[in-house]
Amino acid sequence: MNQAASRFEEPIEHISAAELVQRARDLLPELDACARQTAQQRRVPEEIVRKMQAAGLFRVLQARRYGGYEMDPEVFYDVQMTLAQACMSTAWIYGVIAVHNWQMALFDDRASQDVWRDDRSVLISSSYMPKGEVQRVPGGFRFSGRWGYSSGVDHCQWALLGGLVPSATGGAPEYRAFLVPRGDFEVLDTWDTMGLRGTGSHDVVVHDAFVPEYRTHKSADGFAGTSPGLAVNDAPLFRLPFGQIFVRAVSSSSIGALEGALQSFREFARTRVGDMGTRTAEQAVVQTAVAETAVAIDEMKLVLRRNFAEMQARIRRQQALDIETRLHYRCQAAMVSERCAQLVYRLFMASGARGLFNDSPLVRHFLDIHAGRSHYANNPDTFERNYGGVLLGRENTDFFI
Numbered sequence: 001m002n003q004a005a006s007r008f009e010e011p012i013e014h015i016s017a018a019e020l021v022q023r024a025r026d027l028l029p030e031l032d033a034c035a036r037q038t039a040q041q042r043r044v045p046e047e048i049v050r051k052m053q054a055a056g057l058f059r060v061l062q063a064r065r066y067g068g069y070e071m072d073p074e075v076f077y078d079v080q081m082t083l084a085q086a087c088m089s090t091a092w093i094y095g096v097i098a099v100h101n102w103q104m105a106l107f108d109d110r111a112s113q114d115v116w117r118d119d120r121s122v123l124i125s126s127s128y129m130p131k132g133e134v135q136r137v138p139g140g141f142r143f144s145g146r147w148g149y150s151s152g153v154d155h156c157q158w159a160l161l162g163g164l165v166p167s168a169t170g171g172a173p174e175y176r177a178f179l180v181p182r183g184d185f186e187v188l189d190t191w192d193t194m195g196l197r198g199t200g201s202h203d204v205v206v207h208d209a210f211v212p213e214y215r216t217h218k219s220a221d222g223f224a225g226t227s228p229g230l231a232v233n234d235a236p237l238f239r240l241p242f243g244q245i246f247v248r249a250v251s252s253s254s255i256g257a258l259e260g261a262l263q264s265f266r267e268f269a270r271t272r273v274g275d276m277g278t279r280t281a282e283q284a285v286v287q288t289a290v291a292e293t294a295v296a297i298d299e300m301k302l303v304l305r306r307n308f309a310e311m312q313a314r315i316r317r318q319q320a321l322d323i324e325t326r327l328h329y330r331c332q333a334a335m336v337s338e339r340c341a342q343l344v345y346r347l348f349m350a351s352g353a354r355g356l357f358n359d360s361p362l363v364r365h366f367l368d369i370h371a372g373r374s375h376y377a378n379n380p381d382t383f384e385r386n387y388g389g390v391l392l393g394r395e396n397t398d399f400f401i
Contacts, residue, residue: 015056017075023055024082031086035364038198042191044090049155052094053121061102061245063233066112067120068101070235073245073308076102077252081301084256085263088368089198091256093152095249100124100160102245103177105238106227108214111179115158125156127204130175132163140212141165143178148190151201157182159204165216175219184209195371223399236315241326243400244311247333247377248304254340254372255300261365262293265347268362272354280350289346296343303332326401327387337369337378344369 031048038044052058060076062068076098084091104112104124115122127147135142147161159180164173188203214228221227222242230238269290272280280286307329314321348355348366355362372378386398 013056015069017071017078020056020060020069020071020075021078021082024057024079027051027055027083028086031083031090032361035087035198035361038087038089039364040197042197043154043200044087044093044152044198046155048090049093049123052090053123057094058098058101058121058123061098061237062120063101063105063112063235063238065232066101066104066116070237072237072312073240073248074305077248077304080249080252081256081259084253085260087198088253088257088260088365088372089196091253092196092199092250092368092372093155095253096151097123097125097156099246099249100126102238103160103217103222103242104229105233106222106229106242107179107217108228109232110212111215112229114181114215115179122158123152123156124158124160124179125150125153125204126160126177128160128162128177130162130164132161132178132206134163134165134178136165137210140210140214141178141216143180143209143211144206146188146203146205148203149201150187150204151199153187153202153204154200159185160217161185161204161206176216177219178211179215179217180206180209180211193371195367195369219400223401236312239315240308240311241321241401244307244326244329244333247330247400250372250375250377251333251336252304254337254369254378255297255304257365257369257372258293258340258344259297261344261347261362261369262290262297264361264365265351266290268351268354268360280352283350286350289343289350293343293347296339300336300339307332323396323401324390327383327390327396327398330398330401331380331383331387334378334380334383337373337375338380340369341373 034045057079059068060071060079064070080091080095083094104115115124127150129147131147132143132145143163145163150159153159160177161180163176163178165176166173184206186205188205190203191201217227225239269280269286311321344366348362351362383398386396390396
């Protein structure tokens with residue numbers, strides 16, 4: 001092992017999954033108190049991100065050799081859903097930034113050394129749109145383009161950006177993620193939205209940067225489990241399909257936000273008497289909405305945990321994850337955001353005219369959940385049609401699974 005790599009073998013903090021989730025829970029009062037500031041500034045406050053870093057939250061899925069905990073994905077999603085109870089914007093950037101620490105374990109080890117050589121808390125943003133203009137050159141690629149929706153980029157020193165590498169034989173281009181340092185990209189302030197305002201999901205521009213071959217990751221390797229980083233990061237965690245890990249990082253915050261919305265609504269509805277003298281808590285439609293929401297939250301969490309427990313069990317037994325199972329889990333992930341949007345809508349409507357006021361905490365959850373539903377990965381129609389087609393004998397068209 002070379003000297004640079006050995007530096008990553010320093011002892012790391014020993015911590016339990018329960019303690020990490022509790023650290024996330026301890027942040028909730030502060031997240032709630034600064035939620036309006038987060039929305040107005042269109043970014044999560046720097047102090048909040050620093051506290052999340054100090055709490056070790058970004059290290060849940062990070063490889064041990066780079067100072068991470070290598071915990072089960074369920075811990076990562078539990079942390080994210082906990083944060084979302086108070087602020088879905090904070091939970092959103094946590095999810096899509098921390099998941100990159102997992103993906104870095106798939107890259108050639110030199111890429112991780114570039115990122116974490118001097119500071120193992122450095123954060124990485126992304127935009128996986130295949131927008132990059134790619135030209136092969138000796139040792140790597142010249143890389144240019146403009147990408148949208150790079151959530152949390154203001155807090156990050158590196159970015160993973162999507163591009164298509166032209167085939168040398170005239171075949172289909174090859175999708176890769178290109179890892180570029182902050183000095184090679186410009187951030188354009190474009191994010192001004194109705195919901196998830198604090199995610200700061202701005203545009204990113206790269207002008208003719210050189211990206212070494214080792215700082216790219218092939219999507220095909222992520223699908224097949226043949227990523228170069230597995231030579232040094234051999235834990236079963238890193239043999240999970242990237243598609244399964246990532247899509248849950250953009251859907252699971254909706255579950256936590258719905259849980260926060262339910263808590264807020266229960267506090268509101270317990271004592272509210274409407275303008276016509278009717279007690280909200282005594283209305284059948286309200287009681288039904290609350291019960292169905294509580295049950296749905298439990299069901300969605302159970303499915304999330306069951307799916308990852310089953311995938312990891314198969315990987316530990318060195319069993320392949322078949323296409324139908326992957327598509328089934330992929331479809332369930334895509335359905336989460338739509339289901340949460342429908343349920344928070346019912347709570348919103350049950351609030352009556354009082355729910356229209358911006359000082360109602362339910363409004364923030366309502367807007368954020370609906371904004372999260374607009375992410376491409378959270379559109380169930382596309383993935384339901386593909387999965388249903390496969391069950392009916394048609395060819396699979398989705399390999400981000």
